Amino acid sequence: MASAPQPQLPLFYKDLLPLNSRDHGDWKVGPFENADFLASTHAIPLTVDEFVDAQRDYPIVFTAGDNPLPIALMGLNEGVNTFIGDDGKLISRVYVPAYVRRYPFILAKLQKESDDMSLCFDPTAGVVSKRDEGNVLFEDGNPTAYTNDVLEFCKKFEEAGQRTKAFLDELKKLDILMDGEIAITRSDAPDTPFVYRGFRMVNEEKLRALPAETTEALNKNGMNMLIHAHLFSMNLMRTVFERQSAMGKVPTPTTGDSGNQPAAN
Numbered sequence: 001m002a003s004a005p006q007p008q009l010p011l012f013y014k015d016l017l018p019l020n021s022r023d024h025g026d027w028k029v030g031p032f033e034n035a036d037f038l039a040s041t042h043a044i045p046l047t048v049d050e051f052v053d054a055q056r057d058y059p060i061v062f063t064a065g066d067n068p069l070p071i072a073l074m075g076l077n078e079g080v081n082t083f084i085g086d087d088g089k090l091i092s093r094v095y096v097p098a099y100v101r102r103y104p105f106i107l108a109k110l111q112k113e114s115d116d117m118s119l120c121f122d123p124t125a126g127v128v129s130k131r132d133e134g135n136v137l138f139e140d141g142n143p144t145a146y147t148n149d150v151l152e153f154c155k156k157f158e159e160a161g162q163r164t165k166a167f168l169d170e171l172k173k174l175d176i177l178m179d180g181e182i183a184i185t186r187s188d189a190p191d192t193p194f195v196y197r198g199f200r201m202v203n204e205e206k207l208r209a210l211p212a213e214t215t216e217a218l219n220k221n222g223m224n225m226l227i228h229a230h231l232f233s234m235n236l237m238r239t240v241f242e243r244q245s246a247m248g249k250v251p252t253p254t255t256g257d258s259g260n261q262p263a264a265n
Contacts (some may be wrong), residue, residue: 024138073197
């Protein structure tokens with residue numbers, strides 16, 4: 001079974017294999033026993049389609065650099081995920097980003113010269129294999145309803161990615177993004193704030209200063225709702241910090257930094 005071209009694999013993925021009835025005709029998909037693949041990840045790629053749902057649980061910020069992308073913060077420091085319980089599973093009643101729900105499947109190009117994308121999976125995830133129980137992938141050489149649903153989900157994720165790119169392109173044109181900085185003080189150390197940088201956010205002053213016609217256009221095309229979902233979500237930075245503090249995983253104030261965010265793919 002040949003692996004798909006993978007010069008740089010996306011977050012979580014360690015290998016990719018194209019799914020096909022010849023090699024995987026009798027394979028099934030089982031459930032993840034835990035969230036180990038997610039446990040050491042503090043930032044998850046997000047699409048604009050998810051802003052309204054995700055802003056209830058996570059701060060939504062943008063990666064640093066010339067091509068910022070939205071991410072949901074599940075922790076404020078590298079390697080810390082405050083939404084994984086003691087049982088190693090994602091806590092219940094929390095929004096699960098589509099990027100996480102898609103894993104271990106993904107649409108990938110098998111040939112550099114072609115734009116065609118094929119449904120692939122990460123075999124190292126351990127949930128797609130020859131097994132006695134699970135969701136059947138193929139019947140009589142044809143994809144099952146489950147496989148078609150997986151393919152459709154991955155297609156919709158790619159489409160959401162294009163909408164996300166268009167949203168970020170517009171933010172860049174409006175020039176309303178700025179380098180973010182959040183200072184959080186703890187009652188036991190009021191004079192030494194924990195300062196988090198390494199991300200970008202919308203500049204509210206620039207947003208308010210936009211011409212009336214621009215603001216009206218943002219209201220009509222739905223961008224204003226997305227921008228404010230991002231801004232409202234920033235209030236959760238302290239909530240995530242407190243969760244992290246309760247876990248005993250807050251570094252000293254002089255080293256606190258939310259940089260090195262993974263980029264969406």
